[in-house]
Amino acid sequence: MLLENQVCFDVHAASRALDGVYRKELRELGLTYPQYLAMMVLWERQPVTVKELGVALRLDSGTLSPLLKRLEVAGLVHRERSAADERSVLVRLTPEGAGLRRRALEVPGRIFEATGLDLAEVLELQGTLRRLTAALDEAADHG
CATH class of the missing domain: 1.10.10.10 (Winged helix-like DNA-binding domain superfamily/Winged helix DNA-binding domain)
Incomplete structure (x- = not known):
């Protein structure tokens, strides 16, 4: 049971990294x-x-x-x-x-660039994350 093998940590680490980029981009907007x-x-x-x-x-x-x-x-x-x-x-x-x-209109484009992913990869990731969220919501509601 290694931390590096846990999907929850990968999601957490990606979220923290994304928060860091947003923090930088949103600073000028306050x-x-x-x-x-x-x-x-x-x-x-x-x-x-x-x-x-x-x-x-x-x-x-x-x-x-x-x-x-x-x-x-x-x-x-x-x-x-x-x-x-x-x-x-x-x-x-x-x-x-x-x-x-x-x-704020330029923020999404700068975040997209920061991901290093192309549009198809971002769309695939969004779909995967939405399915994951729905499955986890369902598990939490019926757990």
């Missing part, structure tokens, strides 16, 4: 990787509820709430109670948050 992911969801669609954002990012509210608070303090998002359901909190981009998208 975002952490989890904040960048939240902003990506909001750039795609808004408003979203905190619950919807948590589902999209696979984060619990204990992790998501401080992340959103930091984005709000930075002036990038605004949170407000839903008029339709006071139990729900809506998250919207501020004009500054929406404007940050233009500066």
Whole structure:
């Protein structure tokens, strides 16, 4: 049972390496990787509820709430109670948050280059990781 033979460690090591590249690329935007992911969801669609954002990012509210608070303090998002359901909190981009998208558009290309993979390899990897995630989610739900 060697560490180097464990798929979990390979996934963990790749994730840590990817986080390192993102940290470097996102520094000038003033975002952490989890904040960048939240902003990506909001750039795609808004408003979203905190619950919807948590589902999209696979984060619990204990992790998501401080992340959103930091984005709000930075002036990038605004949170407000839903008029339709006071139990729900809506998250919207501020004009500054929406404007940050233009500066973030180059990040995916730089990350792609950093992987050293060609497009076919990246697409194959994405498919493999999505199947792995689905299988592990299923095992966790029925384990």
